[in-house]
Each structure stands twice: as C-alpha cells, then as structure tokens.
Amino acid sequence: MRQIVVTGGGTGIGKAIAAAFAAQGDQVVITGRRKDVLDQAVAELGGDVRAAAFDAADPAQVEAALAELPERVDVLVNNAGGNRDRTSAPAPEAGLAGLAARWRANLDANLFTALLVTEALRDRLNPGARVINFSSIAAHRGGTGSYGAAKAAIENWNLTLAQEVGPEGITANVIAPGYISDTEFFGPNGIPAERLARNVAQSLNKRAGHPDDVVATTLFLASPAAGHLTGQVFHLDGGSIAGR
Numbered sequence: 001m002r003q004i005v006v007t008g009g010g011t012g013i014g015k016a017i018a019a020a021f022a023a024q025g026d027q028v029v030i031t032g033r034r035k036d037v038l039d040q041a042v043a044e045l046g047g048d049v050r051a052a053a054f055d056a057a058d059p060a061q062v063e064a065a066l067a068e069l070p071e072r073v074d075v076l077v078n079n080a081g082g083n084r085d086r087t088s089a090p091a092p093e094a095g096l097a098g099l100a101a102r103w104r105a106n107l108d109a110n111l112f113t114a115l116l117v118t119e120a121l122r123d124r125l126n127p128g129a130r131v132i133n134f135s136s137i138a139a140h141r142g143g144t145g146s147y148g149a150a151k152a153a154i155e156n157w158n159l160t161l162a163q164e165v166g167p168e169g170i171t172a173n174v175i176a177p178g179y180i181s182d183t184e185f186f187g188p189n190g191i192p193a194e195r196l197a198r199n200v201a202q203s204l205n206k207r208a209g210h211p212d213d214v215v216a217t218t219l220f221l222a223s224p225a226a227g228h229l230t231g232q233v234f235h236l237d238g239g240s241i242a243g244r
C-alpha cells in the first residue's frame with residue numbers, strides 16, 4: 001500500500017487525484033488551509049484518506065505539520081496553488097510595496113508551497129518515489145504577471161529537484177494544465193463564458209480540460225511504468241501551446 005500526500009487535496013484537481021489514489025487502495029493524506037473543507041472531502045472520498053490542515057507557504061506550519069504527515073512517502077503531489085490576483089483582496093499598499101506584496105503572494109501560494117513541503121518530506125521519500133508538481137499554461141504565456149512567473153519558477157526548480165533525487169530512483173515532473181473545469185480556481189462565479197470560449201477555441205481538440213484528465217496523467221507519472229520519465233513538463237491543455 002503506497003503512502004500518498006496531495007497538497008490542496010480538499011478541492012478541485014487535488015481532490016480528484018486523492019479520490020483516484022484512494023480508490024486504488026493507497027493511503028492518502030490531503031492538505032490545505034481550511035480544515036472544514038478538508039474534513040468534508042475526507043467524508044466524501046471514503047477509502048483510507050486523512051486530512052492535515054496547514055498553510056504550506058508558512059515554514060513554521062509546514063514543520064509543525066510533519067507529525068501529521070506519513071513517515072514514509074511514495075508519491076508527493078504538490079498541487080496546492082492558485083492565482084492570488086484572482087482570489088485574494090488586493091494588497092492594500094500602493095506603489096512598490098503593494099506590487100511586492102502581490103507578487104510575493106503568488107510566489108508563496110505556488111512556488112513556496114511546493115518547495116517547502118518537498119524539502120520537509122525529502123528524507124521521507126522512499127527510493128523510487130514520485131514528486132509531481134503543478135505549473136500552468138500561464139507559465140508559457142504573458143499576461144498573468146506574478147502567477148505565470150511563479151509557475152515558471154516551479155518548472156525550473158523541478159529540474160534541480162529531479163537532478164538531486166534522480167540517483168535514488170525518484171522522479172520529479174511537472175504537469176502544466178490549461179483550463180480545467182470543476183475547481184475553485186476561478187472563484188465562486190467560475191470562469192467567465194467569453195474566456196472559456198477563447199480557451200476552448202485555442203485548444204486543438206476543442207474542449208475544456210477536466211480533473212479526470214489530470215488524474216490520468218498523475219496516475220501514470222506515479223506508476224512504476226514512468227520510472228524513466230523525470231525532469232519533464234507535461235502540457236495538459238489539448239495542444240493549446242503545441243510546439244513549445
């Protein structure tokens with residue numbers, strides 16, 4: 001029975017990934033900041049799923065949470081993240097102080113969540129373990145400022161991680177989704193219709209992505225069959241940025 005950690009596993013993509021591992025009989029810990037959301041997810045998912053509530057961007061909270069995380073880890077899915085420009089109130093400061101606060105918020109939510117949880121669990125990763133990080137199509141396009149920059153940073157950091165853990169047979173890869181439906185990413189009102197239509201039009205298969213698409217790629221990357229794939233970025237966007 002494998003030990004799986006899915007950050008941001010209480011909602012959206014992470015919840016779907018946690019459900020899939022649990023259905024395979026793996027032991028899963030889901031994490032996030034909101035305990036009530038995690039508890040609700042645990043109740044819904046069934047299987048061997050536990051919750052650990054902490055802010056993965058806060059070094060002290062990550063260290064304190066180690067007691068609730070598995071002693072050995074086979075698969076770490078660093079899925080927690082989101083675009084803070086979209087979901088948080090803008091930083092109150094004007095000028096450069098506000099700019100720095102807004103950029104730090106997205107670096108915290110996306111880069112530091114993955115970096116800190118991975119470093120905290122580094123010594124617990126079993127030989128042959130899998131680390132799966134989350135970027136975005138935004139890392140390969142302009143227009144999203146600090147969010148795209150934070151996701152691009154993950155892709156570069158993943159390469160260093162893959163180099164470091166490679167000799168232990170551990171792989172580190174990145175999934176970079178395009179638009180994925182059924183998540184909290186775009187907030188309570190969901191993606192604006194015009195933007196959805198634009199995203200679908202830009203894809204080669206003329207559809208939106210679904211959490212099941214991400215689940216399938218994650219399960220493959222976590223499988224023994226994917227042991228020679230590491231340091232890669234997998235664009236899960238219906239070919240929207242094909243050729244790059």
Ligand SMILES: NC(=O)c1ccc[n+]([C@@H]2O[C@H](COP(=O)([O-])OP(=O)(O)OC[C@H]3O[C@@H](n4cnc5c(N)ncnc54)[C@H](OP(=O)(O)O)[C@@H]3O)[C@@H](O)[C@H]2O)c1
Pocket residue numbers: 007008009010011012013014031032033034035037054055056057079080081082083108109113134135136137176177178179180181183184185
């Ligand atoms: N949906 C898309 O179209 C799309 C496209 C490209 C990439 N992505 C990426 O896919 C990943 C999953 O997002 P999603 O679409 O499933 O959206 P989501 O439903 O908003 O899920 C994000 C999860 O991350 C958790 N989280 C955020 N900040 C955290 C922190 N500091 N510490 C701990 N947990 C944190 C959230 O829980 P709490 O709020 O309770 O902490 C939430 O459960 C993200 O990395 C996102 O950037 C999504």
